[in-house]
Amino acid sequence: MSDTDERSVNVGKKEKSRKPGNTAFRQQRLKAWQPILTPKTVLPIFFAIGIIFAPIGGLLLYASRVVSEVMIDYTHCITSAENGTFATIPSKYLSASFDKSKLQAQWSISTNTSVNPYPGSNGTVCNIRFNLPEKFGAPWFLYYHLTNFYQNHRRYIQSVDIEQLSGHARTASDVDSTDSCSPLAKDGDLPYYPCGLIANSQFNDTFSDLTAINPPSGAAEIVVLTKNNIAWSSDKDLYKNTTYTPETCLPPPNWVGRYGATYSASDLYSIHDDEELMVWMRTAGLPDFSKLARRNDSYSLPAGTYELSIGLNFPVTEYDGTKSILLSTRSVIGGRNDFLGIAYLVVAGLCIILGALFTARHLIKPRKLGDHRYLSWSQYLAFCLKFLNQIIELDDSQWYTVSAVHREWPTLLSCRRRQGRELNVCLPLYEGPRLLARPSAVQSWRQFGCQNPTLQIA
Numbered sequence: 001m002s003d004t005d006e007r008s009v010n011v012g013k014k015e016k017s018r019k020p021g022n023t024a025f026r027q028q029r030l031k032a033w034q035p036i037l038t039p040k041t042v043l044p045i046f047f048a049i050g051i052i053f054a055p056i057g058g059l060l061l062y063a064s065r066v067v068s069e070v071m072i073d074y075t076h077c078i079t080s081a082e083n084g085t086f087a088t089i090p091s092k093y094l095s096a097s098f099d100k101s102k103l104q105a106q107w108s109i110s111t112n113t114s115v116n117p118y119p120g121s122n123g124t125v126c127n128i129r130f131n132l133p134e135k136f137g138a139p140w141f142l143y144y145h146l147t148n149f150y151q152n153h154r155r156y157i158q159s160v161d162i163e164q165l166s167g168h169a170r171t172a173s174d175v176d177s178t179d180s181c182s183p184l185a186k187d188g189d190l191p192y193y194p195c196g197l198i199a200n201s202q203f204n205d206t207f208s209d210l211t212a213i214n215p216p217s218g219a220a221e222i223v224v225l226t227k228n229n230i231a232w233s234s235d236k237d238l239y240k241n242t243t244y245t246p247e248t249c250l251p252p253p254n255w256v257g258r259y260g261a262t263y264s265a266s267d268l269y270s271i272h273d274d275e276e277l278m279v280w281m282r283t284a285g286l287p288d289f290s291k292l293a294r295r296n297d298s299y300s301l302p303a304g305t306y307e308l309s310i311g312l313n314f315p316v317t318e319y320d321g322t323k324s325i326l327l328s329t330r331s332v333i334g335g336r337n338d339f340l341g342i343a344y345l346v347v348a349g350l351c352i353i354l355g356a357l358f359t360a361r362h363l364i365k366p367r368k369l370g371d372h373r374y375l376s377w378s379q380y381l382a383f384c385l386k387f388l389n390q391i392i393e394l395d396d397s398q399w400y401t402v403s404a405v406h407r408e409w410p411t412l413l414s415c416r417r418r419q420g421r422e423l424n425v426c427l428p429l430y431e432g433p434r435l436l437a438r439p440s441a442v443q444s445w446r447q448f449g450c451q452n453p454t455l456q457i458a
Contacts, residue, residue: 038369039362046355050348057344060333067336068136069097071145072105073324077126078312081107086129093324097336098133105130110309128325129213129307136301140329142225142294144203148321151198151283159184159197160281165271167240169248170195184252193242193249193263194271200252202280205323206311207294213305223301225294231278241272257313290326 020026035041073093081087086106096103106129151157161180164170172186179185181195192200210223242249246263259267271277279291308325316323328335 036369039358039366043355043359043362046351046358050352050355053344053348053351057341057346057348059341060344061338061341063331063333064336064338064341065097067097067331068134068329069095069336070103070130070132070327071095071324072128072130073322074107074126074128074310075316075322075324077107077128077310078109078124081109081126083109086127089128102133103131124312126310126312127307128310129305131305132301132303134303136327136329138300139295139297140301140327141292141296142207143290143326143328144205144293145288145290145324145326146203146316146321147288147323148319149284149289149316150287151289152285152287156197157283160199161195162238164191164194164242165239165281167242167272169243187250190248190250192252193244193269194252194277198281198283199277200254202254202277203291204254204258204313206313207325208309210301211307213307215304216302219302219304220299223296223299223306225296227275227294229275229297230292230295231275232282235278235282236272236275239271239274239278241270242268244268 024030071094072089076093086108089105089107094103094105108127108129110125110127111123159181161170161175161178164175164181170191172189172191175181175185175191175195181192184192184197184200185195186192207225209225212219212221212223215221246265246268249263250261251259251263251269255269259269263269276293279293284291310325314323333340
């Protein structure tokens with residue numbers, strides 16, 4: 001092919017280019033606006049934030065304070081309570097949203113089966129009797145509260161197989177190869193269902209319904225607590241019925257007391273219906289947390305004395321933790337938590353205080369917008385003028401160059417001036433100080449902080 005033919009072919013080809021398109025966005029020519037911050041614009045913002053945040057914080061704090069709560073720590077019930085006889089619970093194990101002196105609680109230990117303990121459990125039950133000095137309006141909730149339990153540990157929080165929870169019958173090699181359920185993925189050739197540390201360590205204390213002691217006329221003697229709707233609806237959509245058969249999976253090690261060493265056709269675990277596990281599987285971000293266990297949406301608890309039986313299955317003393325029951329109502333913002341309201345009030349207070357201080361500073365010592373005296377080169381200019389004004393007996397026909405190093409500005413300054421006239425040069429120089437000194441001017445310049453001042457005829 002001749003050169004003429006090659007040129008004709010290349011003309012038809014479009015040259016590739018990595019140059020960005022000639023648009024305002026790609027060439028960074030978009031219009032921009034930067035506000036000029038002045039006292040007249042900034043100070044009102046401080047006061048506006050304070051005025052807006054203060055009532056919001058007050059409303060949030062009020063909404064939190066209207067929530068009624070009772071918390072009873074039953075960690076030491078098995079060692080401190082008497083068998084069959086109610087004894088007073090120490091006040092250090094009690095807390096309430098109202099005056100704690102009005103809260104009275106007792107506990108006892110029994111070995112009955114009213115709480116339906118797991119198979120293999122010794123049936124130890126902690127019976128807690130407490131009084132409510134005020135009404136708990138519906139809906140109200142029963143939580144269990146754990147301390148010093150780190151569900152946010154990296155290895156713990158990753159020890160779960162999502163596909164298995166979604167209903168897929170994952171084999172032992174499947175759960176073992178992904179390392180998601182490590183170190184509790186399988187036993188031999190059979191996988192654990194559900195596998196992982198989270199499911200294996202599920203909180204398994206059991207709770208009875210509330211029993212009213214000497215209820216007023218018309219009040220219920222047994223207050224039913226339900227496990228329905230304690231989990232998030234999104235979690236219910238995630239957990240599906242399994243396609244495992246009893247012969248293809250095993251219960252986790254800590255579930256053996258409930259299901260035995262193997263599942264059977266009659267008691268194959270159904271994760272889709274276990275909202276308690278769904279709540280537990282949503283791991284907490286802090287070592288002290290509360291999780292919903294029961295609820296009642298229709299019956300308001302009148303003031304009175306109630307009894308709750310708890311099956312003791314979950315150990316906490318081994319890791320220096322505690323476990324408590326928390327009975328609570330709710331408000332428009334949920335449970336009782338003063339942090340958000342206090343945070344809004346603190347920010348509002350700081351903004352108002354800072355706004356007042358800055359306003360006083362502006363009124364006492366105002367600063368003109370665009371005042372060149374505050375520019376760095378203008379400060380050099382004023383510095384040189386002070387020094388040159390100290391020079392006397394200068395010839396008006398001569399121009400002088402003054403150089404000095406100031407203690408606050410390490411940069412060498414050079415100021416050129418004709419006596420009685422305006423300064424025409426005052427720039428920082430990056431060179432060593434001159435050594436031509438005029439003794440009569442040195443002492444007067446040093447009082448302004450000048451080091452090694454020199455004077456030279458230009």
